[in-house]
Amino acid sequence: MAKNTKYKFCFGPWNISEGQDPYGPTTRPAQNFDWKLNALKKLGYDAMMFHDDDAVPDIDSKSEQQIRKEAKELKKRLDGEGIAAEMVAPRLWFAPQTIDGAYTSNDPKARKYAIERSLRTIDLANIMGTNILVLWLAREGTYLREAKSCKRSMEYLVQALDKMLAHDKKIRISIEPKPNEPMDHAYIPTIGHALAIAQLTRDANRVGCLIESAHCILAGLDPADEIEFAMTFGKLWSLHLNDQNGLKFDQDKPFGSTNLRSAFNQVRALERTGYGKRGEYVCFDVHPFRTTKVEHWLKHLDNSRRTFLALVEKVRSYDEKKAQALIADRNYQDLDQMVIEHLLGK
Numbered sequence: 001m002a003k004n005t006k007y008k009f010c011f012g013p014w015n016i017s018e019g020q021d022p023y024g025p026t027t028r029p030a031q032n033f034d035w036k037l038n039a040l041k042k043l044g045y046d047a048m049m050f051h052d053d054d055a056v057p058d059i060d061s062k063s064e065q066q067i068r069k070e071a072k073e074l075k076k077r078l079d080g081e082g083i084a085a086e087m088v089a090p091r092l093w094f095a096p097q098t099i100d101g102a103y104t105s106n107d108p109k110a111r112k113y114a115i116e117r118s119l120r121t122i123d124l125a126n127i128m129g130t131n132i133l134v135l136w137l138a139r140e141g142t143y144l145r146e147a148k149s150c151k152r153s154m155e156y157l158v159q160a161l162d163k164m165l166a167h168d169k170k171i172r173i174s175i176e177p178k179p180n181e182p183m184d185h186a187y188i189p190t191i192g193h194a195l196a197i198a199q200l201t202r203d204a205n206r207v208g209c210l211i212e213s214a215h216c217i218l219a220g221l222d223p224a225d226e227i228e229f230a231m232t233f234g235k236l237w238s239l240h241l242n243d244q245n246g247l248k249f250d251q252d253k254p255f256g257s258t259n260l261r262s263a264f265n266q267v268r269a270l271e272r273t274g275y276g277k278r279g280e281y282v283c284f285d286v287h288p289f290r291t292t293k294v295e296h297w298l299k300h301l302d303n304s305r306r307t308f309l310a311l312v313e314k315v316r317s318y319d320e321k322k323a324q325a326l327i328a329d330r331n332y333q334d335l336d337q338m339v340i341e342h343l344l345g346k
């Protein structure tokens with residue numbers, strides 16, 4: 001029997017958020033990076049994920065030299081704590097230059113800015129000791145169809161990906177698809193789209209994906225199937241587990257909070273395909289509910305991992321033989337009940 005995976009866990013500084021939403025201000029006071037790193041250590045997590053400006057605040061106003069200096073200091077700090085940097089991602093949706101998109105903006109100056117910032121993020125990833133660049137293509141889409149051409153946008157995207165791949169022969173790009181929010185429609189809404197565009201680049205082997213449970217649900221897809229699909233291509237290099245209650249704003253709820261059975265199936269997909277065996281991390285892109293008090297601020301992270309580990313046990317104790325017999329008999333009625341009772345602990 002293959003050895004069980006020992007999972008490694010990760011979250012980002014933005015996952016200790018303050019509760020702001022479009023209708024109201026923060027409900028918890030902001031904490032600095034040291035506080036968040038301490039919290040990550042205290043919770044027993046293994047790695048942190050970073051946007052470029054999580055690693056080097058106000059990155060756009062700093063010189064290359066200053067950026068390198070701060071990144072090296074951060075790396076030293078992380079090494080001292082025994083914490084890895086899982087990935088770095090350019091935050092391409094915040095700057096005034098990217099109001100109408102980054103790589104697919106209609107403005108050539110914006111496209112140039114986006115590519116240059118991405119190349120700088122790759123340099124940052126190198127200093128931080130990770131070869132994973134995550135691209136959540138936040139504003140690569142439109143509010144209205146007539147504003148851009150999808151075909152032209154695909155060409156821009158491939159050009160940008162090619163520049164990144166040429167800049168560094170070791171970097172691996174993990175595209176994080178999401179179908180909407182902030183855009184009406186995004187150009188890379190699913191894993192299928194991400195893996196298809198990878199094929200058009202100069203080195204398809206170094207363009208893979210990151211699956212976020214909530215993003216799959218927003219696309220009307222089953223996260224477990226998306227996981228097995230990406231793993232079939234050997235392209236799932238990172239993962240954002242969380243939960244989402246149907247088609248509304250991106251909720252980033254604790255893992256398993258809405259649909260425990262779906263969470264069970266996601267863990268089962270990871271176990272069945274050996275996710276984590278090549279060093280990949282299980283990251284939780286979860287946020288506290290706005291109502292969360294300061295003293296309960298880290299619960300969503302601790303609880304998500306607890307649920308994940310409990311579900312690993314559920315997957316490992318699932319009666320596969322009995323399931324196979326029911327499948328052979330096309331008795332999906334009892335298979336359904338068997339899963340329910342297993343989850344209920346019966």
Ligand code: XUL
Nearest residue numbers: 089136176212240250285
């Ligand atoms: C947005 C989202 C981001 C990415 C990182 O929905 O999930 O936090 O994971 O840029």
Ligand code: MN
Nearest residue numbers: 176212240285
């Ligand atoms: Mn995410």
